[in-house]
Amino acid sequence: MRLLIVEDDAPLASGLRRILEAEGHAVDVTGRGEEAVSAASHERFDLVILDIGLPQMDGFEVLRRFRAADKPMPVLVLTARDAVEDRVRGLDLGADDYMVKPFAMPELTARVRALLRRSQSHGGPRIVHGPLALDTVARRAYLKNEPLELAAREWAVLEVLLAKVEKIVSKEAIIQAVAGWGDDLSPNAIEVYVSRLRSKLEPAGIKIRTVRGFGYMLEEFKG
């Protein structure tokens, strides 16, 4: 994938570049907002990592211009400021994720993977997670290339979890996403669907973690 890093701190920028290159991405780096805007207008990037505290044109302005120019690529905002208003402003301007410096590299690479996966599968007919593949048009699921039988609600719950791999999803959020059929769903019913999904997916190494009193998290598939 082609990534653009917009960060004016040279040591951090070079560190990020090497880590993301090690992940197999092609990475461009600039320390100036104006350059980022012009680079994005000439070339296509799959993801931008954008620092807010840039000299002259700041990250908020860069983000605003990306979105004004209808650039669809996901933007991961980096900030040294943690004021809540900054976070809200970044997300309002169309940032896809938000990280406060300093951060652990595994967390950054995990978020980059999640953003890329989401944007690649966004609206696409096929969702892939390790050995699991969902064909959303034909509504067919495959596990290790074998057809997998999923009840309608199991499918719906799995889709919600797949949209947020490595993120915890509350039971309420699952109920809201699944209960489009006019009938009430209890948190207990969600537990039943998740336990059925587990018995089908765990043999293939796909894990759904329970977060006590909160909800579930589909773990990243580790070979």
Added chain:
Amino acid sequence: MARSLRAHLLRLLLPPIAALLAVGAVVAYYPSMEPATEAYNQALVDIGIAIGSYVHTKDQSYAFDLPPAVEQVLRTDRYDTIYYRVLTPEGGTIAGEPDLPLAPDASGGSYDALFKGQRIHIVSVLAPCGVGECSILVAETNVKRARLTRDILFSSLMPQMVLAVATLVIVWFGVKRGLGPLARLSEEIKERSPRDLHPIDAAAAPEETRPLLAALNGLLEQVSEASRNQQRFLANAAHQLRTPLAGLQAHTELALSQPLPEPVRAQLDQVHQATIRTARLANQLLALARAEPGARGDPSHVNLKGVVEAEADAWVHQALARDVDLGFELEPAPVQGDAFLLREALANLVHNAIEYSTRGGRVTVRTGARDGNAFAEVEDDGPGIPLAERGRVLERFYRMPGTSGTGSGLGLAIVREIAAGHGAGIELGEGAGSKGCRVAITFPHA
């Protein structure tokens, strides 16, 4: 400047009021005194005329035969003793008191004199006798006149005295009443929290206090500007500190991901740990600075349940990294406060619980309300805090003896500071089954 406004006003008012009183007395006394004494004199003249009618001329000599009954009637007076003296045109005294003083000059009329050691008032009346005129002096003591003087003075001064006293009383209470808005203002300022730097509303204050309020509001504006500057400085300091730390962490982790000789790896691991500790310490110091009065934002409605839900994902990942089972029991817990600081307080509690838990341990975050008081608490099943240490762990930079973790000793101090700023209390106790540690923050009624 320590002078009382009230005493000052009274001191200013007293001399003119006293002067007015004196002038008023004089002005009222003389005009009312004159007709009154005139009437008394006329009574004496009448007596003189009556006495004169008893003087007869007979063979070139004068006779005066006042019957005793008449004399008694004429000389009867309720208050005063009446004297008389009848003089012939030649100047001989034919009746009455021969020692009654004559007029000091020839004009006669009415005059004051001393007689038998008493002050008296005398009028002289002329009565025809023969070819000449006899002169009759009629005198009375001053008792009636003195009473009259007293009565007139009293009746004219009394209303003025009442007026003067009323004026002083009105000034005394009027000043208190007039200064009432100032007193209310000082109450309002006294009750303000140190974090409230809003200008004082001048609309309700009296016109005269506006300059004072304007000056006060100017000062408040300067203080809050200074506080905003401090906020900007903190934000900049955070940026300046965090960005190089992020670079340091990136390169350390990058280096650690490569094959390294074991001693170098161990050293680099130390650098990595130190970097993470430094970053956390920087965050905590910033949080402490932001928790200071004056640096805080305006309180708003915050639901602790929502705060936890927003942070749950990050915390669960921290817990998973240490193989800790982080769970939640969340009920609505509405409070008034600063969302950033509340998040920071809860994050510190959760971080501590995860940090001091053993592998495979359980940490539970709860929010809700007990008896109408919103609360948030974090419970773990780790080693817990011995009773003797519970007071000290809330102090800044204090770490329990034998603690191995990477903590700075600031976490609970930050929680305490933030709780205090929200009027909330902290309770340190044991977890379920007398195991581990439970830290609860309980908020006052919203």
